[in-house]
Amino acid sequence: MTLTDARRQKQLRQLIQKLGLPEQSPVQWGLLDLALTHPSISAEANYEQLEFVGDAVVRIAASELLFETYPEALVGEFAAIRSVLVSDRILAQIAQGYGLDRYLLxxxxxxxxxxxxxxxxxxxxxxxxxxLYLSTHTLELVRPWLDSHLQHLATEIRKDPARQNYKDALQEWTQAHYKLLPQYRLKETSSVHGDTERFTAEVWLQDRYLGEGTGRSKKAAEQAAAKQAFSKVMSGD
Structure with missing residues (x-):
């Protein structure tokens, strides 16, 4: 699959350089261009099929890294850490670090x-x-730059008793101690926070205020609120 647009190929080469891959890497530029084409641009030629492949790629990359780094860990721990590593939140976070949105059509x-x-x-x-995987049918264009992100995140996740899923952790705590579920109160605050932190969420346990958080989405705001609340209850405040 070839790419004939020289300007677009130059842009994609810049992205490859950001990833730290060698300039002469065997990238199939047409595939990379397709990977950065949203369905709103073309209903037929877009990233959806490559996303399907990439979902498996990130899982095997994360699995290999965890197996190599923590050979003593139990399978259950592998699964818990990997579920966070391959979550939309984490993948979007890594993508933002590379400015992927600038290359997305x-x-x-x-x-x-x-x-x-x-x-x-x-x-x-x-x-x-x-x-990148289909360019070589190996992980040689993936792991050299992705491993450092996954390694850093895995270290953080292992230290975190909530496994960075604060909503689930808080719910388990409130059920164990009060047999109740926390409640979230959401409001849109774009006029205050702008597009960066569009929503604000408060978390309550009956009439007890536990915490507050903001985020680009309702889900992100609730997670931020749950993180504050979980930290509060675990510290005994």
């Missing part, structure tokens, strides 16, 4: 949907992994 209407930004970036990131 997307319609203005889809781009303006800030609530869908996390899933959009995560999908495109998986598609890029799929394109």
């Amino acid at each position: 997307v319609s203005s209407s889809a781009a303006s949907d800030m609530a869908g930004e996390t899933s959009r970036l995560a999908d495109a990131f998986e598609a890029v992994l799929g394109a």
Whole structure:
């Protein structure tokens, strides 16, 4: 699959350089271009199939790294850590670090949907992994730059009793201690926070205020609120 647009190929070469891959890496540029084409641009030629491949790629890359780094760990721990590493939130976070949104071809209407930004970036990131894998049918274009991110995140996750899923951790705590579920109160605050932190969530346990958080999406705001609340209850405040 070839790419004839010289300007586009130059852009994609810049991305490859950001990833730290050698200039002469055997990248199939047409596949990489497709990986960075949102369905809002073309219903037929877009990143969806490559995203499907990339979903498997990131899982095997994470699995290999965990197996190599923590040979003493139990399978259950592997699964718990990997589920966080391959989550949309983490993948979008890595994608943002590389400025992937600058290379993504997307319609203005889809781009303006800030609530869908996390899933959009995560999908495109998986598609890029799929394109790089299919360029060689190995992980030689993936692990050299992805490993450092996964390693750092895995270290953080192992130290975190909530495994960075604070909503689930808080729910388990409130059920164990009070047999109740926490409640989230959401409000849109774009006029205050702008597009960066569009939503604010408060978390309550009956009439007890536990914490507050903000985020680009409702889910992100609830996770931020749950993180504050979980830290509060675990410290005994």
